[in-house]
Amino acid sequence: MTDFAALAEDIAREAGEMLLAKRPTMSSAVETKSSPTDVVTALDKASEELIRARVLAARPDDTILGEEGGDIPGSSGVRWVVDPIDGTVNFLYGLPDWAVSIAVEVDGVAVAGVVNVVPRGEMFTATLGGGAWLAGDRLTCNRDVPLDRSLVATGFGYAPGRRAVQGEVVAAVLPLVRDIRRSGSCAVDLCSVAAGRVDAYYERGVNHWDHAAAGLIAAEAGARIGGLHGRPVSDSFALCAGPGLFAELHDVLAALDPERDA
Ligand code: IPD
Ligand code: CA
Ligand code: CA
Numbered sequence: 036m037t038d039f040a041a042l043a044e045d046i047a048r049e050a051g052e053m054l055l056a057k058r059p060t061m062s063s064a065v066e067t068k069s070s071p072t073d074v075v076t077a078l079d080k081a082s083e084e085l086i087r088a089r090v091l092a093a094r095p096d097d098t099i100l101g102e103e104g105g106d107i108p109g110s111s112g113v114r115w116v117v118d119p120i121d122g123t124v125n126f127l128y129g130l131p132d133w134a135v136s137i138a139v140e141v142d143g144v145a146v147a148g149v150v151n152v153v154p155r156g157e158m159f160t161a162t163l164g165g166g167a168w169l170a171g172d173r174l175t176c177n178r179d180v181p182l183d184r185s186l187v188a189t190g191f192g193y194a195p196g197r198r199a200v201q202g203e204v205v206a207a208v209l210p211l212v213r214d215i216r217r218s219g220s221c222a223v224d225l226c227s228v229a230a231g232r233v234d235a236y237y238e239r240g241v242n243h244w245d246h247a248a249a250g251l252i253a254a255e256a257g258a259r260i261g262g263l264h265g266r267p268v269s270d271s272f273a274l275c276a277g278p279g280l281f282a283e284l285h286d287v288l289a290a291l292d293p294e295r296d297a
Contacts, residue, residue: 037094039139040147040162043115043248046089047135050082050119051153054135057081058126069193076127079103082119082135090115102244114140116247121150122220131155132218134226138247148248150222159226159252167229167255174256177231179279185234187284188216188224192240201239204291211287221273225249228275229256235276235284246273263289 057078066075083103090099096111102118115137120126122133131154139147150159159174161167167174187208191201209215216233218224222245224236229252236253250260250268253275260268260275263285268274276284 039113040149040160040165042090042093043137043139043147043149044151044158044160046086047137047149047151048158049089050085050135051151053085054078054082054120054126055153058129075103076120076123078126079120079123083117086115086117086119086135086137100244102242112142114143116140116145116244118222118242118244118248121222121245122218125219130219132220132223134220134222136222136244136248138251140247145247145251148251150226150249150252152220152223152226157226159229159249161229161248161252161255163251163255165255167252169226169230174229174252175231176228176253176256176258176277177234177280178257178277180234180277182211182280182283182287183213185212185276185280185284186214186216187212188218188227188233188236190217190219190221190224190238190241192238197240204239204288207291208287221245222249225253225260225275228258228277229253235274235280237272237274237284237288239272240270241273242270250275 080103083101087099096109098109098114099107100116118136121136126133135151137149138145146163148161159169191198221241226249227233228236258275258277259281262269262272
């Protein structure tokens with residue numbers, strides 16, 4: 036049987052090496068997607084291409100869901116969920132929080148997740164029931180942090196309307212918490228919850244490939260990840276925190292962000 040975590044890790048490492056070797060300058064070819072601020076570089080596409088080729092060489096019947104390539108359907112019940120660069124804007128500017136993110140799902144359940152934070156040389160990994168790991172250390176999230184002592188990561192989408200609402204929400208959260216962080220990568224934020232580098236993360240409107248791998252890593256580190264009102268994490272809302280804080284932050288966010296469309 037395939038060791039999914041080992042295969043995902045090998046592929047994420049190879050993609051990371053390629054990206055480091057070919058890292059662009061600001062002048063290299065950049066296109067935009069959903070809005071003028073939503074950029075994609077040629078290397079986002081090259082990274083996904085490399086990952087797709089490696090996965091299909093090893094597992095030709097698997098499905099691949101990738102941010103840049105859409106859905107490649109397979110028949111095995113195994114799906115690879117790929118964000119070839121999470122944190123593309125950081126990548127473009129030479130900031131260190133960007134990652135190659137690969138999750139493996141069997142019949143819709145994440146069984147392995149790998150987040151290679153390439154500039155930091157950090158490979159976060161998790162398997163379902165097997166814990167979350169970084170450099171040989173098992174990760175444990177922070178527990179029972181009171182809201183007013185919590186360091187909370189968040190992110191903003193690319194659409195101006197959504198950003199305006201997210202700005203209102205974060206302005207209301209800021210006085211209630213220790214501080215806010217915005218790394219620019221959902222996958223890095225979730226790994227930071229897993230490693231106890233922040234206490235919580237929330238964001239409206241992230242995509243499945245943003246959180247598929249890192250969500251498993253955070254959960255295996257003991258964090259709770261979900262949506263609002265008892266729903267599972269989804270493209271609508273992602274909230275992740277250790278036990279205790281999850282409920283407190285949930286109630287604040289549910290009151291501030293009552294399922295607004297933006
Ligand atoms: C983005 C990052 C960012 C988050 C955005 C995502 P991308 O992914 O994860 O932190 O705030 O919502 O779209 O575009 O860099 O792959
Ligand atoms: Ca992403
Ligand atoms: Ca991306």
